[in-house]
Amino acid sequence: MKSATSAPEAAPASAPRGSLTTVSGRPIASVYTPADISSLDYERDLGDPGAFPYARGIHSGGYRDKLWTMRQFAGFGTPEETNARYKQLLAAGGTGLSVAFDLPTLMGRDPDHELSLGEVGKCGVNVTSLADMEALFDGIDLSAVTTSMTINSPAAMLLAMYLVVAEKQGVSWQTLSGTIQNDILKEFIAQKEYIYPPRPSMRLVTDVFAFCTQQVPKWNTISVSGYHIREAGATAAQELAFTLRDGIEYVQYGIDAGLRVDDFAPRISFFFNSHSDFFEEIAKYRAARRIWAHVMRDRFHAANPRSWQLRFHSQTAGVSLTAQQPYNNVVRTALQALAAVLGGTQSLHTNSLDEALALPTAETATLALRTQQVIAYETGVTALVDPLGGSYFVEKLTRDLEEEALTYFDAIDRMGGMVPAIERGYPQKEIAESAYRFQQAVEQRDRVIVGVNAFVEERQEAVGILYIDESVAQRQLARLEHVKATRDHDRVRSSLKRLQAAARAGENTMPVLLDAVRAYATIGEMCDALREVWGEYEETPVI
């Protein structure tokens, strides 16, 4: 059999079979009519933008009043290198920072741990102690930017580092604004960067809720993420269902931890994928807002409208990028970004064309930002709110996605919630099935991917890529050694002991983590202290 990458294949002559279903496999009629939305009641089901149930948007003025935040996720190598990239993105008109950490940081390991071999600074920036966080934000005024940090298992530790940097800059925690991802459930479901078992992991999450509610009131304490669930292979409806059901679990745990719903729910934000199926994605965002509004008002009896309003970040679909014909990725990303904007996203990351090959270069990262700017300033789509509202098709899709998500809610509720559902592997299995079905559709060319299974060319000239060299690990090891040589060891030891005591006693771990960070305890030391108390999670490998 000839190889698909070495011989051009005939292009499909007409629309392939796959185009009669969405990328999630949902059948699509050739035309929609008023009959498809006959039960739709404008006030009840849509509402004006800014009015319950927010299907059309959470702000009445939409992007006329405030554009989305162009927040480009970036991080690689040493804190100094990433700091330079941030300054470049801010100078190019970026309006928020978003930190990508490397795997040792995400997994709570120091650079000198055996599993960190070859991973330091590779798919994000390495942050081991406060010294690294200080270098990362050197010369960046934390009162003038909002920062999003993609960190989950050790979220509390990294938030503590950020708060101590603010403290040292003289920026009040009361005014500090940003987001910590802090979403451990989707790690068990999809991305698999977990440390502790689910229940103690949820403890850390609610510790951040409780602490920030009191001390850092403008901080978004969680970004409940569907992005990774979708990347792992979920359909649009599964992304919607599992993400919002995770959101329900977090709210319930917060309430069970003694918090009042309206004290912390307004600081919950969401993070969705923006995939290739244009209308299905727009409908997904609209359905998400409507479902969340009802959940918060009717299930949790929240009284503050801000608790009802689903705010979300979005990122174009990394999984849709191809190594073949990489310039095609610019076009894919632009269309996906447009879907997120038409769906009313609050902030957006656009992927770079080279990300199926490596981390983006400065040039491709700038082009990705320019893509957003073209949408914002040249297409006219920002002039009005929810331009597709009322479309027979989009309203029907919105309703169908909502119903499918609510069916999943029922199934998970019957299992006792998302934590028990995860423990029995339910969402993991559902996603693996969808991933395999999608791959089979691609193999059978039911689904066309341009440059991959149709319109194939001989492999093109390679694009220039960002290469992380080995000096990064050496420099980070040297800094770690310096930190360990100059800090007060007794202070580190006693703070780690107090951290373990707080974990055992069920006290909030944030105040002791802040002390440990101030003493320059490392991420590995803090995480190990809690590993001793809580143990580590291991997944049973199944295929």
Add this chain to the structure above:
Amino acid sequence: MGQKIRVVIAKPGLDGHDRGARVIARALRDAGMEVIYTGLRQTPEQIVAAALQEDADVIGLSILSGAHMHICPRIMALLQEKGLNDVLVVVGGIIPDVDIPKLGEIGVRGVFLPGTPMQEIVDFIRKNVRSRVESFE
């Protein structure tokens, strides 16, 4: 009918993105191979031990984090040490072009980037697996 081709699919390093590893494991199994999936965060030592214990004909490594130039040489050296020179080693994931020939030099026979059709991987394994296993077709 020959003996089934035995494949160990492994995720070395700290990365947890296992969609590719799981999809390819299933595809190889559906293609009639015996597949053992090691699960996440395996050290080179654990992977080679699994290959030895399972009498693997093929090791498939899924690496997306950029750590391949550390992990692969270690695995190849351990395979030499254990006398497993005829095990076919293939890598899938995010691998920069400049590293592909370097992986070839140390004995990695196939490198598959994002978007590779599963059938291409199945065919490659059947064609290149050691001869004691009768290849299909």
